[in-house]
Amino acid sequence: MLPDREAALNELRLAGEMNPGPWTEHSLNVARAARLIAAGCGDIDPECAFICGLLHDIGRRTGISATRHIIDGYDYTAAKGWDETARVCLTHSFPVKDIEADIAKKDITAEQYDFIKSFLDSIEYDDLDRLIILCDALADAKGFCILEKRFVDTTHRYGICPFTVKHTDGEFLLMQRAPTKHFGGMWEATAGGSALCGESPLDCARRELLEETGLSGEFTRIGTVVHDGHRSIYAEFLCVADCDKNSVQLQPGETAASKWVGFEKLKSMEAELASVRCLHSYYEYGESNGNNQI
Numbered sequence: 001m002l003p004d005r006e007a008a009l010n011e012l013r014l015a016g017e018m019n020p021g022p023w024t025e026h027s028l029n030v031a032r033a034a035r036l037i038a039a040g041c042g043d044i045d046p047e048c049a050f051i052c053g054l055l056h057d058i059g060r061r062t063g064i065s066a067t068r069h070i071i072d073g074y075d076y077t078a079a080k081g082w083d084e085t086a087r088v089c090l091t092h093s094f095p096v097k098d099i100e101a102d103i104a105k106k107d108i109t110a111e112q113y114d115f116i117k118s119f120l121d122s123i124e125y126d127d128l129d130r131l132i133i134l135c136d137a138l139a140d141a142k143g144f145c146i147l148e149k150r151f152v153d154t155t156h157r158y159g160i161c162p163f164t165v166k167h168t169d170g171e172f173l174l175m176q177r178a179p180t181k182h183f184g185g186m187w188e189a190t191a192g193g194s195a196l197c198g199e200s201p202l203d204c205a206r207r208e209l210l211e212e213t214g215l216s217g218e219f220t221r222i223g224t225v226v227h228d229g230h231r232s233i234y235a236e237f238l239c240v241a242d243c244d245k246n247s248v249q250l251q252p253g254e255t256a257a258s259k260w261v262g263f264e265k266l267k268s269m270e271a272e273l274a275s276v277r278c279l280h281s282y283y284e285y286g287e288s289n290g291n292n293q294i
Contacts, residue, residue: 001081008051015061022141023060029139034131044127052088056132059089068107090119091129092136100182110180162192163205163237172266176257177274186274201235209239214249217241
């Protein structure tokens with residue numbers, strides 16, 4: 001079941017009044033692109049595609065959010081009985097059918113996380129899902145654009161800013177992922193997260209360090225990685241901290257434990273770590289600066 005065009009346009013207008021921003025123009029352009037492509041496909045109803053495009057981001061009506069807009073949109077439209085719209089509210093952010101592939105900050109509860117994961121695991125994408133995902137990538141607030149431009153725009157708003165923390169005495173901080181997270185229980189030498197709207201990569205890294213560990217430090221940009229599969233650009237940092245090692249704080253729902261290890265121990269643990277991308281950038285940065293233990 002779907003709302004008609006007039007009702008969908010009215011929903012978008014009201015949502016824009018609740019939370020003004022370029023997202024409403026983006027939604028209109030997604031709808032236009034979806035209708036045009038569907039008309040040329042023959043097996044997707046152009047009007048259905050238009051309405052689903054209009055409402056794919058309707059969860060933003062509740063305010064500025066990251067992953068939460070996905071579940072807010074799903075809940076809002078499902079409560080109205082708009083099943084097809086509810087589905088694309090949830091699927092449009094996952095070109096890779098994996099919640100951990102989404103670059104946005106996980107500003108959702110554990111229950112919401114589990115629901116999204118279970119939903120994605122239980123379905124196979126149909127042509128309408130794929131169409132809205134494509135059009136979400138093709139359209140910005142000003143019109144249609146090449147995918148590279150859209151990905152850069154997305155990264156400016158939600159770019160991922162991982163970092164490795166090194167103490168001034170030469171040891172590195174490892175954090176253990178909470179049991180409820182993807183790769184729960186594994187250690188990682190990388191912290192970080194997604195930038196908020198208008199936040200620079202450096203400001204994002206500083207905020208994430210404080211949120212996840214309670215620490216502060218001096219940051220150096222050590223690499224940039226473009227990940228096509230995740231539609232994201234990683235701005236990678238090394239953070240050097242001069243702190244009491246026992247002052248590391250755990251973030252509920254994110255981390256379960258912490259420890260400090262030396263450089264050789266760190267290298268020997270690579271197979272046990274949840275992620276080594278930023279760590280490899282650290283190695284490369286050290287080699288390029290004539291020091292493999294910077």
